Amino acid sequence: MSHTVIPVDVFDYVVFGATGDLSRKKLLPALYYRFADGQIPDDSRIIACARTNIDKPEFRLMAEDAIKDSASSISIDESVLKRFLCLLHYQVIDVFNDDDWSALKTFMALKNDDRVTVFYLSVDPSLIDPIVSGLKANQLHTTSRLVIEKPLGFDLPSSVHLNNLLRSVYDENRIYRIDHYLGKETVQNLMALRFANIMFEPLWNSHYIDHVQITAAEKIGVQGRGGYYDTAGALRDMVQNHILQVICLSTMEPPATFDADSVRDEKLKVLQSLKPLTSEHMNANAVRGQYAESAEYSGYLQDVDKKSSQTETYVALQFYIDNWRWAGTPFYLRTGKRLSEQAMEIVFIFRKMPHFIFGKTSQEVQPNALVIRLQPDESIDIEITTKEPGHGGMRLKETTLETAPSTSIQSQDAYQRLLMDVVRGDQTLFMRGDEVEAAWQWIDPIIEYWKQSDRPVDTYTAGSEGPESANALMKKSDRAWRKIQ
Numbered sequence: 001m002s003h004t005v006i007p008v009d010v011f012d013y014v015v016f017g018a019t020g021d022l023s024r025k026k027l028l029p030a031l032y033y034r035f036a037d038g039q040i041p042d043d044s045r046i047i048a049c050a051r052t053n054i055d056k057p058e059f060r061l062m063a064e065d066a067i068k069d070s071a072s073s074i075s076i077d078e079s080v081l082k083r084f085l086c087l088l089h090y091q092v093i094d095v096f097n098d099d100d101w102s103a104l105k106t107f108m109a110l111k112n113d114d115r116v117t118v119f120y121l122s123v124d125p126s127l128i129d130p131i132v133s134g135l136k137a138n139q140l141h142t143t144s145r146l147v148i149e150k151p152l153g154f155d156l157p158s159s160v161h162l163n164n165l166l167r168s169v170y171d172e173n174r175i176y177r178i179d180h181y182l183g184k185e186t187v188q189n190l191m192a193l194r195f196a197n198i199m200f201e202p203l204w205n206s207h208y209i210d211h212v213q214i215t216a217a218e219k220i221g222v223q224g225r226g227g228y229y230d231t232a233g234a235l236r237d238m239v240q241n242h243i244l245q246v247i248c249l250s251t252m253e254p255p256a257t258f259d260a261d262s263v264r265d266e267k268l269k270v271l272q273s274l275k276p277l278t279s280e281h282m283n284a285n286a287v288r289g290q291y292a293e294s295a296e297y298s299g300y301l302q303d304v305d306k307k308s309s310q311t312e313t314y315v316a317l318q319f320y321i322d323n324w325r326w327a328g329t330p331f332y333l334r335t336g337k338r339l340s341e342q343a344m345e346i347v348f349i350f351r352k353m354p355h356f357i358f359g360k361t362s363q364e365v366q367p368n369a370l371v372i373r374l375q376p377d378e379s380i381d382i383e384i385t386t387k388e389p390g391h392g393g394m395r396l397k398e399t400t401l402e403t404a405p406s407t408s409i410q411s412q413d414a415y416q417r418l419l420m421d422v423v424r425g426d427q428t429l430f431m432r433g434d435e436v437e438a439a440w441q442w443i444d445p446i447i448e449y450w451k452q453s454d455r456p457v458d459t460y461t462a463g464s465e466g467p468e469s470a471n472a473l474m475k476k477s478d479r480a481w482r483k484i485q
C-alpha cells in the first residue's frame with residue numbers, strides 16, 4: 001500500500017546502549033526502514049554509544065547484520081543499506097568517565113548547525129542517573145530531547161524518583177517515555193474509529209457495553225531475559241504499561257483536540273478512575289500464574305534456572321473504571337507467557353437485545369462485539385448477526401465486518417513511527433510522567449498483596465490457555481473468556 005512520506009528535519013540520534021538487544025533488534029532496523037522510505041535526510045547522524053571497545057567499521061558491520069536479521073519478509077536494498085550505514089558513527093563511552101563525555105561532545109560539535117538532537121537511553125536503569133547528569137554537565141541537554149524506555153521505575157516511589165531526576169535536567173515537553181504499544185497501527189486506528197466517526201460514540205459506554213475483555217497472550221517464554229523478568233513479573237512487564245495504555249486510549253473521553261497534552265490529560269483521568277483492588281476482593285478478582293513444564297516446553301523455573309520463584313508469568317484481573325461513562329461495566333484482562341497462541345486483542349462485548357423477535361433461535365445468538373486486534377495481525381472487526389442467505393427460512397448466523405482490514409505490519413513499525421515522532425517533536429504517543437505514576441499507584445497494592453499472601457502462585461501447563469483459576473474469575477459473573485486465537 002502506498003503512503004505519503006514527509007521527510008523529517010536533519011537530526012543527530014545518539015543511542016546509549018547501541019550494541020544492546022533493543023538497539024539491534026528494533027532501533028537500527030526501524031531507522032533503516034525510515035531511511036529506505038526516504039524520510040531521513042542523508043546529512044543526519046546516528047551516533048551509537050556503548051562501552052564495548054569496537055570501532056566505527058566494526059559497529060557498521062554489526063548494524064548491517066542486525067538489519068539483515070530483522071528483514072525476514074522484506075528484502076533489503078544493498079545500495080540503500082550502504083548509504084544508510086554511512087549515517088552510523090560509533091563512540092566508546094564509559095558514562096562515569098569525563099574524557100569520554102568530552103570526546104562525545106567534540107564529535108557532536110563537528111556539525112555546527114541547529115539540527116534536532118535526540119538522546120535515546122536504551123540502558124540498564126542504574127545508568128540513567130549518570131547519563132542524565134553527564135548530559136547536563138557537558139551542556140548537551142540544553143536543546144536536545146530525551147527518550148527513555150521502560151522500566152520506568154519499579155513501583156510508585158521509584159517512578160517518582162525517576163521523574164524528579166529527569167525533570168531536574170529536562171522540561172517535561174522534551175522527555176519522551178516510549179511505550180511501543182502506542183506506536184502500533186491499530187492503536188491509532190482505534191482513535192480514528194472512535195473520534196472520526198459518529199456511529200460508535202452513542203454506544204461507547206456502560207449502557208451498551210456489557211463487559212470488556214483484554215487479552216495479551218504470548219507463545220514465547222522469557223527468552224533469555226530471565227534475570228530481568230524474575231524481578232519484574234507479568235504485572236510490571238505488561239500490565240503497568242502496555243495494557244493500561246491501550247485501555248486508556250480505548251476508554252478515554254474525546255480530547256478537545258488531538259494534541260499531546262489534551263490526549264494525555266484524558267488518559268490520566270482514566271488511570272485516576274481505576275477502582276483500587278482492595279485486599280478483601282483481591283482473591284476473587286486477581287489471579288497470578290506461572291507456566292509449568294509440558295511435553296513441548298520447559299517450565300518457568302527451568303527457564304530462569306531457579307529452584308523456586310513466586311514471580312507471575314500470567315495475570316488475570318477483573319476491575320472497574322469508576323467514572324460516568326464506564327461505571328458498572330466490568331473489565332477483564334489477562335496476559336501471560338507460554339500460552340497457546342500469540343494474540344493481543346481488546347474486545348468490547350455489547351449487551352444482549354432487550355427483546356428478541358426471532359423466537360427459539362434467540363439462545364443461539366451471540367452478543368455483538370467490537371474486536372480490536374493488535375497481534376498477530378492488526379485489524380478492527382465488528383461481530384454482528386445476519387440472516388443466513390437462501391430460501392431456508394429465517395435462520396441467523398454470525399458475520400464479521402472488517403472496519404479496518406487486517407494488515408501484517410512488521411513489529412518494528414511501532415518503533416519506526418515513534419522514533420520519527422521524536423524528531424517531529426510530537427509527544428502524543430508518549431507517556432507523560434504523571435500517567436506513569438498514576439499507573440503505579442493502581443498496580444502497587446496488587447503487588448503488595450501478592451507479596452504478603454500465603455497463597456502460592458497458581459501453575460498452568462506451558463502452551464495452554466492459562467490457569468484454571470482465571471476461568472473461575474470469569475465464571476463467578478456468568479461469563480467466559482473468548483478463545484485465544
Ligand code: BG6
Nearest residue numbers: 150180218237238242344375411
Ligand atoms: C515488552 C515486554 O515490553 O513487550 C516483553 O518486556 C514482551 O516481555 C513484549 O514480550 C511484547 O511486545 P510485542 O510488541 O511483541 O507484543
